[in-house]
Amino acid sequence: MEAFTSFIPWLLDFVLHVDKHLFAFVQAYGTWVYALLFLIIFVETGVVVMPFLPGDSLLFVVGAMCGVGLMDYTLSISLLTAAAIAGNQSNYALGRHFGPRVFKWEQSRFFNKAAFLKAHDFYERYGGITLVAARFMPFLRTFAPFVAGVAQMTRRKFTFFDVVGGVLWVVGIVTIGYLFGNVPWVKTHLDKIIWAMILIPGLVIIAGALKAKFKR
Numbered sequence: 001m002e003a004f005t006s007f008i009p010w011l012l013d014f015v016l017h018v019d020k021h022l023f024a025f026v027q028a029y030g031t032w033v034y035a036l037l038f039l040i041i042f043v044e045t046g047v048v049v050m051p052f053l054p055g056d057s058l059l060f061v062v063g064a065m066c067g068v069g070l071m072d073y074t075l076s077i078s079l080l081t082a083a084a085i086a087g088n089q090s091n092y093a094l095g096r097h098f099g100p101r102v103f104k105w106e107q108s109r110f111f112n113k114a115a116f117l118k119a120h121d122f123y124e125r126y127g128g129i130t131l132v133a134a135r136f137m138p139f140l141r142t143f144a145p146f147v148a149g150v151a152q153m154t155r156r157k158f159t160f161f162d163v164v165g166g167v168l169w170v171v172g173i174v175t176i177g178y179l180f181g182n183v184p185w186v187k188t189h190l191d192k193i194i195w196a197m198i199l200i201p202g203l204v205i206i207a208g209a210l211k212a213k214f215k216r
Contacts, residue, residue, distance in 0.1 A: 019061045019190060026070055034075065037062065038083045041170075045087030045141060055138060056173055057194040063177020064187075077174050084166035088131075088145040092158055095149025123153040128161040135169035138197075 026033045037058070044055050059080065066073040123130070127148055134144035148158055180186055186193065 018057050018194070019064070022058075022061055022065065023070070026065070033071065034079055037076070038079050041080050041083035042087040042090070045084050045145070046090035047087075047142075055141065056136070056197045059170060059173040060177035060181060060193075060197070063174040063179075064181020066174070067178045067182050073174070073178060077171050080174065081166050081170040084135075084170055085162055088162045088166065089159070091142070091145035092149040092153075092155075092162070095146040096152065097149075099150035099152060123148050123151040124157075127151075127153045128157065131158070131161040132165040132168065135165040141169075 022033065025036060029036075040058060041055065062071060062076050062080070063073075065071045066076055131144055131148065134140045145158070145162070
């Protein structure tokens with residue numbers, strides 16, 4: 001319990017000051033930073049219980065570090081895109097494996113055959129745009145591929161949008177960091193920018209959920 005309580009402040013500090021932690025790691029271990037980044041992105045997108053790991057802010061900082069020559073831009077986007085795609089595939093496989101078992105709970109309010117059919121129909125119709133949009137939303141991007149697997153979304157369709165979303169997410173945010181991450185104003189207010197990257201998508205999700213609830 002003591003280890004867990006000490007881990008939470010460290011994790012929060014890592015998320016909010018990922019630039020300092022990443023710079024220190026590069027200084028200490030050099031090219032091993034690529035393996036660390038691959039692991040973080042893969043776990044954040046591929047393990048449904050790890051939605052709190054930094055994603056957007058990490059990619060932005062990677063781009064900024066590429067902009068000053070501390071990391072290689074092409075290698076970074078190649079490895080991190082692969083990690084993002086592989087992570088979603090892992091999450092989808094977990095959902096597809098456990099989904100049929102969960103939906104056998106006929107007495108459950110949410111996990112039953114009727115819920116499965118509705119989820120399957122939704123993901124066959126709108127799953128593509130959901131997966132791509134979810135890439136840019138913390139927490140949601142971790143759960144969307146898992147739910148797609150639970151809903152038995154067609155693997156070919158899932159893989160297509162997984163690749164599209166992964167490329168847009170990684171290349172887009174790393175490139176923004178590469179172009180603007182070393183602007184003096186951005187460096188001065190990076191902690192506020194990270195908070196905005198976390199909170200604004202979350203507020204959009206909450207507002208959408210409340211709107212849908214009141215509409216029903």
